[in-house]
Structure formats: C-alpha cells, structure tokens
Amino acid sequence: MNSSTLFLMLFTLSLILISHAPMSTLGITLYESLCDQAGQDKARCLEVLQAEPQIVGAKDNVELCKLILEFGLKKGLEAQRFLKDAMMTTPSPAIVQCATSLYDGTIGSFKSSLSELAEDGQTANYDAKVAGDGPTTCDIALSNAKIVNPTISALNKDILLISKLAFLATDKLP
Template sequence: MKFSLFFTLSSILIVSHASGSLYEELCKASGPDNTRCLELLKSDPKIVSAKDYGELSKTILQFGVKKGIEGQNYMKGMMKSKPSSAAIKQCATVLYDGVVGSFKSSLGELEVDPMTANYDAKVAGDGPTTCDRALAAEKTNNPKIAAINSNILLISKLAYLATDKLPQA
C-alpha cells in the first residue's frame, strides 16, 4: 500500500515537472514553428514567467508592439539608404503602421473583448505578408526585412493562439 501511494505521488510530481511552462505549451501549439518560437520568446523574461493566458497574451502583444516598432525603424532607415524602393517605403510606413496598430488594438481589447483582441492579433500578421509580396514583386531581396517579417508573422500567430485561450466575455 505504501509503495503504491509513493509510486502515485512520484508519478504526479514527474508529470507536473515534465509539463513545460505556458510559453512552451504555446510554442508546441505553433506546430512547425516550435523551435523558432522557443528561441524568440525566451528573449523576453516576462513571457517566460507568465502564469496564465491573460498574462501571456498581454506580454506577447507587448513584445509584438516592441518588435514591430523595431522592425519599422529598421525599414525607415533602409528608406533613407535605398530611397528608390517603393516596397520598402510601403512596408516601413503603411504596412508596419498597421502591424503596430493591430498589436496595440489587441492589447486594448484584451480585458473588454477577448474575441476582438484575438482578431486584431491575427490581423497583425497581414502587414508582413503583404510586405513580403511587395518586396518580391519589386524583386527586392533583403534577408533582414524577410527575417523581421517572419518574426512578426510568428508573433502574430502566437498572440492569436494565446488570446484564443482567453475566456469570452
């Protein structure tokens, strides 16, 4: 009897320890992006320490705003060094204004309207997708902008997955 109780308790401890943190679970849900997700999110201690989906959603959206602004600033710098690229200008202004705006809008809706927050988190991914298409149409190959777009698209996906777990008001 004692052995059975000890075995059960040990199993519970092992299982609870084996299950990862919330952000790791979210990365698993991102499918093929799992490894890149873990690398990206690990860079923000607030995301790593999130205790529930409300906190995780908020920190990922804040991360999205920060990374969106950083990406936009990089592209604005590129506009100055390569003023002939209409695609880079479109990405740096219109499209990334939309990215940052969607992440901020989602943040603002988190507690009042989780469904709208979820929608806005998803819409934030439209900017990098359209930017990639504009660059391709112009035959502009910029690996740094491609990486920024890829990361923003992933953050949008993760914010969408996290906000999808929030209780609906």
C-alpha cells in the same frame, strides 16, 4: 466495497486531479505549451520567447497574452524603424510601403489587441491575427519589386511568428 472497486475509484480520482492540474506542475510552462501549438514553428517559437524572461515567467494565460502582444508591439516598432532607415538608403516604393502603411497597420493591430484584451477576447484574437498582414504583404511587395533583403525578410518572419503566437494565446481567452 472490495479492493478492486476502491482501487478503480482512487485511480479515476487521480486521473481527474491530474487532468485539472496546472501545466507548470506537470513540468510544462505556459510559453512551452503555446510553442507546442505553433506546429512547424515550435523551435523558432521557443528561441524567440526564451529570450524574453517575462514571457517565460508568465503565471496565467492573460499575462502571457499581454506580454506577447507587448513584445509584438516592441518588435513591430523596431522593424518599422529599420524599414524607415532602409527607406532612406534604398528609396523603393515597396520599402516605403512596408515602412509606412503596412507596419503602421501591424503596430496598430498589436495596440488594438492589447487594448481589447480585458474586454473582448474575440476582438483581441482577431487583431492579433491581423497584425501578421503587414509583414506578409511587405514580403509580397518586396518580391514583386525584385528586392532581396535578408534582414527585412527575417524581421517580417519574426513579426509574423509573434502575430501567430499572439493569435494562439488570445484564442484561449473567454
């Protein structure tokens, strides 16, 4: 075997090994790889997920999915509590709708996705995506009612982002 053939074989072998190396050995963490997939939301994704040390330290895709879904559930409950408080001070039908049926659906979708994680990746993926319907519809309802509330808009935007990230993460499940 001549030296050029040996070099070519070693080069090919090293490319194969590198392509199968875990991302963390290449300097890219799982959450950073996920944020890369978020497109124009990459910067906000990094900002939101870096605030959660458990997500940053996720060791595999299943753990990452679980942590993001739990984070989405936690944030959804916090947003719903805020909306229910806002409902008391601003008794608008749009805010009532956001605080009750719309965020009930969002929270239910995050819970459902979490429960399906181990058994049915496709259903978990669908539920993660559907979790974003509540904040989207809430924004529309507020807009139609001519209610401008930057805090509610920011909450909706964050929950929508977390839903998107959960969808992207669960899309890698078997």
